[in-house]
Amino acid sequence: MIDPFAIVRAIATLAAAIVLGSGMLVWYTRDALAPAGGSVWRRRVVLSVLVSAFAGAVATGLGAVGAAAAAAEISAFSINATVLATYLTKTGVGRIAIFEIVCAVAVCIPAVIAWVTLKKSLISDLGLLSAAVVAGLGLATFPFNSHPVTLDQEVAGLVSSIAHRFALAAWLGGLPALILVIGAGPVPDDTRRLAVVVLRRFSRVATVAMCVILASGVLLTWFLVRNFPALIGTEYGHLLVLKLTLLGGVLAIARSLQAHLLPMLELKPRDSVLRSYGNRVKLETAIAVLIVVVASVMAGMAPPEHENIVWLLPFRFSFAATWKIPWVPTRFVGGAVVILAGLAVLVFRLAPSLKPSWFRMRSNVSLAAGIVTMLVGSAVAFPALSVQAFRDTYLTTDIPYAAPSLAAGLRHYEQNCTGCHGASGHGDGPLASSLPIKPADLSAPHTALHTAGDLYWWITHGIERSPMPGFGDVLTNDDRWDIINFLGAFAVGYQARIIEPKINPGQYWLGPPDFQVTEETGNTNLLSDYQRKSALLVVLFSCVEANIAQETARFEQLLATRDKLAALGAEIILVAPGKICDPLRKLARGKILIADRDTADVAATYGLFTRTFLNRKMDVVRVPETHAEFLIDRSGYVRARWLPEEDNSWSDLGFVETQLQMLSREPPAPPPPDVHSQH
């Protein structure tokens, strides 16, 4: 069922496009309109512009009514004066809608002038030009009320969107004017030469417009769709593919007109050619209208970021998951070279001017050879990158990669998974030896190479032809995502063993789990809120009776150095769980940042990053509490860590200051990627 607002939006866009495209075309061809046929065509076009202007004004007004009703959740198209007034005057989107309405109504004035001054061609043409300019203003306003304003690349998105709409209007809006010259019955003799001039000049405009549509379309797709799975796995992506397919049809028609029929018309404007031309323009117009309807439906939808991707193929391609497998790089690079060779043969066949003199192959043979070579190359290259995929492979969650979720995941793991995967997570649980296939070692790097959606699928449905059962009936959706968050941290915790007390310049890859922090003022923030603001020294205290004296001494040492660290752009965060550490938290309040909420979860989560190559007692999912300190840079990456059991470098806080000085000299890095992102 198509959203009725999409139809209203499409009508408003089409109307503005006709005013702009047809008006500009008349202006562009006004020097050729002197013969009798010229005034007839001008009259028809002006009438179509006039009707479009009024239809556009009504549709734009209705669109605002509909948008206000949707915002207020009242029934569609119901006119509620209070809601409408609030929408138009109290919201930014409403104020933009007012400007659109003003433009749409203002278009009617020069359109009427063009109609009543038809006999004075210059004034009428100026009226058409003015209507086109105002309609263009309205078209350029719409993107300010749609997806482009929410893009990270807002300016580029707005410019691309405006260019896209202008070009669309110049092309699509001119098509009805073409129909009016050659598609409305037999073309009289006094109009034939004019028709050829109009068609040739429109062809120039349309060529430029189509290039702009393609270039801006590529940019907007880049900004909005983000990745290939979203293109084929979401409703938005399906509509985009439909739009591209329709555009392909338009390009094919336009090309046939430009390359074939137009030269024939210019040679001699025969009836049969004019009829054929007119029919193809009508078909092109029908497809163009469909494109606008599809685009209007897309404008009303959330971009794929908000849609769950449903992946229907049993495989996917992944460099990250396959590149380290023996022979994969060789197969891929070899296959790619063969594909390029086949492509070159095809290019030589289709563009003989590019063919080198030594290339001698018959035309049909080279076509077949090019295609076969590309297929052979694809058969070698792509299967090497292929890994198994499921319906949920690209599913993600809004549950953040944060300490409460990771700690909950750890608890669910302990309750449901240790029997097979073991308390260590290495696949050595008490039941493991009785199973026909050894359970996966979850600490291995491959865990991090599966998508979060793959893990979700396996935890929900189990793994085919393996003893791994599904937990879809046992664990809630949130529970399963908690486990996935935990598994991500658990696996990456093993890779984090290489992180040293000393900064390795340029080595930023470990994103820390988020948690809530209470500021000195009592306000709360998330750890991630400090990105771009300050470096952080996260201090995990070992709150057990035997260590408390030592921990208190360290705390006092840190507190005494806090001003020096602050001068270097760093803040200290205290993570001290349990009653034993109550005095530390009290002392810290108002002086440094504190992990005051879910503190035990934060400690358990950061414990996952305290493993070392030497200390095997840490090879358990719930790591024993120990004192640990983590240095997080301003970009949000864990860059250094200190485990007093391993060395005593940070006992001297001067060492930490040196690390902070090194960090301050580094350029900012992009923020850590979303752990639920695809590989």
Next chain:
Amino acid sequence: MRRASDRRERALLFYLVVLFGFGLGISGAAAHSRLVKSDPSARAVLDTAPKELKLWFNEGVEPAFAKVWIVPAKGAQIPLTSHGDSSNPRLLLVALPDNLPAGPVVIGYHMLSVDGHTVDDKLTFTVKAP
């Protein structure tokens, strides 16, 4: 005619290249209205009932059309009053009732974002029994 057919093939090749480009050359970042954090956070377990709920979105929201309500286990929704923050257009402040019961508290919200789209979602936190 031969030239025309060659041109058609080139046009087809051009289209395929563009389509391929659409498919493979796409990456980057897009955004759309969504809750990025809240205080209390979603799924938080609290010792005491909060007086206020703060909702942070990834882009500006229109407070004039914000609706926030409690979804009780039984009975009709309880509407809550909310207002924007003049210093932060992405923040919405919601007053919570004094008599918030212990147990899970489900909050529903309906937002109009600055791109004209509406967003409907829920979040839950839990207040521990005294």
